[in-house]
Amino acid sequence: MKLQGALAIWRRDMLVLRRSVLSEMVAVVAYPLTIYLAFGIGMKSYIGLVEGVPYSLFIAPGLITMTAVNAAYSESVWSLWFHRRVQFTIESYRVTPVSVSEIVVAKIFSGFTHGLVKALTVALVIFAITPFRFAPEHLLGYLAFLIPGSAFFSCAGVICGTIMDKPETIGKVEAVFIMPLIFMSGLFFPLSSYPEKVIPWIRALPTTALFEGARQALVKGSFSAMFVLQIAGMALITFVAAVWIFRLKMSD
């Protein structure tokens, strides 16, 4: 597959992001920062240490990861829906020599890039205004989770943006699937809080592999190859599914 067309569409998305970067970043930073201030600082004195680290440090990696995957999902789902149903730009791409696969790859990469850029912004703000710090050598391990995690959510967004024709359905899916998947995966509490019988099920969630693995990598410097493989495998499966579903939808 040639990627020249995909690159052109990705460049378009980045140009639009660059234009609105300030307003985007304010909105992106506001949500995780509010959560950090409310839970990390507000609850700190009540909760104390979680898994040997202060609560504010426990939730910080999760908030950065959450920003990345939320942004990746939102950008993909809304961008695809908007370009397909409102602006009809997908159709204008499809009458050029660009293939359907190139279009979907471009949208996945755009979502992925949005996720990484926004996560970086949130991370910088958290570093600037909170005592959260980590050893620089831990970053590589963290990125090993963040990159496939963002890719997974971006692909999931492309799938939803492809199959959903009504905007309200997109909102419902976000409320019923995406947010619970994120919040249930131990973003705000350790997995050991779950009843014994439930833990295997929770550990099987791709978001648990992502959030738990990313936190351990960033805070403790430990690296779970199993979790990385799990999230990378999910990213690969959803990528194949996203391309296939988009192609199927376009051939309707």
Added chain:
Amino acid sequence: MTAAILTNNLTKQYGTLTALGNLDLQVRQGSIFGLLGPNGAGKTTLIRILTTLMRQSSGEAFIEGNDTRSRGRDIRCLIGVVPQENSLDRYLTARENLELHARLHKMDAARYRQRIDELMELMGLAGRQHDFPDTFSGGMQRRLVVARALVHQPRVLFLDEPTTGLDPQSRRSVWEYIRSIAGSMTIFLTTHYLEEAELLCDRIAIMDHGRLIAQGTTQELKARLSGDTLYEIEFDGETERYAALLKNMACIRSITVKGAVVNVGLEHWECLSEVVSALNGAPVRRISLRERTLEEVFISLTGAGVRQ
């Protein structure tokens, strides 16, 4: 010479609904071909198949000799498409819209910059090229969509109802642009405006309910309407008496009376001398040839007026 567009038994079915039925069409290279029909006639379905956006259920379609089923990418290099919806990217400026399209066609920056400059001038948008399409009038947006379709210098240009929703002035300006580019490429235009088809097209096909009813030049379509020639005869009195006289003539196929004017349809134009002889001494004020309109052709072929 290869036909620019060729279809053989082209059929598209949605379940039990036949959107296109065994359509045979041939469009000469360099011509402006108009596809006329009411909403739901199958025009857009046909354009979507020809532009490779949709697959036919059966039959064949070729663009410049390329099969739509197997040479989609090659076809998309050759065509420009102006869809019914503007489909402009409102987050890009007018120029950026064209640049993106050029990149999707894998054009070199040096080549597309010059081409975009030319098109912006041609379409009268040079002064607004750094503005966003949302700030444009409907006519300007339409011109920008046409410019976008022309960036890569297509050999076949598809215009799907290019003036729908435009005010008369904007419509005329789009027509002028279409005429200005005619000859340099094949233009395939769908419309439900009869005037538009008559004004722009070398050949016209009329379709309804997914089937091609007739095709030819405007004059051929009018001529084949019923094979007759219409004349208006205005009398200065005794209109009924002379109408009755004409009604009995063998070469008159139809006759209607409206006040002092009698409309007669002749078998062929040679009958006119018989009519003139029959009316010798009658108080005739005027005899004039009445042109058939495309709408009359449409009504006679479909049995209904043009559904907007």
